[in-house]
Amino acid sequence: MSAVPAGDPSxxxxxxxxxxxxxxxxxxxxxxxxxxxxxxxxxxKKQRTRLALVDAALELFxxxxxxATTIDEIVAAxxxxxxxxxxxxxxxxxxxxxxxxxxxxxxxxxxxxxxxGERPFAAxxxxxxxVLRTIAEGDPADSARFRRVRQVIEATPSLMAAQMARYGxxxxxxxxxxxxxxxxxxxxxxxxxxxxxxxxAATKVAFxxxxxxxxxxxxxVAARVEQAVALVGRTMRDxx
Numbered sequence: 048m049s050a051v052p053a054g055d056p057s058x059x060x061x062x063x064x065x066x067x068x069x070x071x072x073x074x075x076x077x078x079x080x081x082x083x084x085x086x087x088x089x090x091x092k093k094q095r096t097r098l099a100l101v102d103a104a105l106e107l108f109x110x111x112x113x114x115a116t117t118i119d120e121i122v123a124a125x126x127x128x129x130x131x132x133x134x135x136x137x138x139x140x141x142x143x144x145x146x147x148x149x150x151x152x153x154x155x156x157x158x159x160x161x162x163x164g165e166r167p168f169a170a171x172x173x174x175x176x177x178v179l180r181t182i183a184e185g186d187p188a189d190s191a192r193f194r195r196v197r198q199v200i201e202a203t204p205s206l207m208a209a210q211m212a213r214y215g216x217x218x219x220x221x222x223x224x225x226x227x228x229x230x231x232x233x234x235x236x237x238x239x240x241x242x243x244x245x246x247x248a249a250t251k252v253a254f255x256x257x258x259x260x261x262x263x264x265x266x267x268v269a270a271r272v273e274q275a276v277a278l279v280g281r282t283m284r285d286x287x
Contacts, residue, residue, distance in 0.1 A: 093135075096125075096127065096131065096135070097135045098188075099125045100121060100122075100125055100127070100131075100132060100135060100136070100142065101142055101146065101192060102188075102192070103121050103124035103125050104116070104121045104139070104142040104143075105142070105143075105192060105195040105196065105199065106124075106195075107120055107121060107124065108143075108195070108199045108203075109195055109198060109199060112202075112203075113139075113143075113199055113202070113203040113205070113206060114203070114205070116139070118132055118139055121139075121142075140205070140206065140209055143196055143199055143200060143206055143209075144206075144209055144210075144213060146192060146193075146196050147196065147210075147213060148213070150178050150181075150182070151213065151216075151217045151220075153177065153178050153181060154174050154175060154177075154178050154217070154221070155217075155220055155221065155224065157173075157174035157177040157178065158170055158171065158174040158221060158224050158225075159224060161173060161174060161228075163228070167225045167228070167229060167238075167239070167242045168242055168245070168246065168279070168280065170225075170228065171221065171225070171242070171243065171246045171276075172246070172276055172277065175246075175250065175272070175273070175276060176273060179269035179270075179272060179273050180269070182265045182266075182268070182269045183265055183266040183269040183270070184266075185265065190264075190265045190266075193265045193268075194263040194264065194265060197254070197257075197258065197263055197268070198263060201255075201258040214247055214251060217247070218240070218243050218244065218247050221243045221246070221247075222239040222240040222243040223239070225239040225242060225243060226239040245279055245283070246276065246279070249275045249276045249278070249279045250272055250275070250276060252275060253268075253271050253272040253274070253275035253276070254268070254272060256271065256275070257271055257272075
């Protein structure tokens with residue numbers, strides 16, 4: 048009896064023939080998964096787990112309050128361990144602030160990419176528009192997260208304090224980038240910090256105004272923030 052080659056569906060070859068013809072090749076055996084593909088799969092799985100934790104946490108924060116929600120309840124909703132939670136977030140607060148931190152990073156990257164010679168406030172404004180388009184045009188899941196994050200922050204004094212700390216850190220980073228672009232000393236020259244302070248104040252006022260008017264839809268919030276920042280230039284020209 049002749050052995051059938053692994054994966055060959057054609058059966059045993061005819062050894063009675065002096066010149067056997069070619070046999071039909073079977074499908075190749077699967078080889079090892081490339082390391083890059085494995086790394087991609089791991090990253091996607093990690094991202095899914097992280098977003099599942101964010102979504103579960105935000106749902107609990109909205110329904111029963113941020114302070115009343117425990118990490119045990121969050122991990123139970125996702126059916127993972129506390130150890131898994133702390134692999135992604137240092138604290139419960141990070142679940143909320145890390146989402147907005149991604150917007151801060153995008154703003155900083157967009158500012159660094161603006162054309163040289165562009166006036167500082169214009170560069171800040173155009174960089175903000177990139178972030179606002181990302182918010183307004185995000186997929187429905189991201190839009191829902193943004194809406195819940197804003198609702199939770201506005202309803203939670205401790206998160207409002209964290210929000211102010213985030214504004215402070217973002218202000219320093221943006222002022223340093225404006226100073227670099229304008230080739231001035233950020234310690235001796237106050238102008239970078241002044242222009243960024245006007246810019247950040249406008250965004251803060253716009254977000255707070257949306258909360259006051261119970262506006263949470265990302266596209267509407269984005270439009271109102273953009274309008275508020277555009278108003279700064281006219282206000283400074285007319286009122287100062």
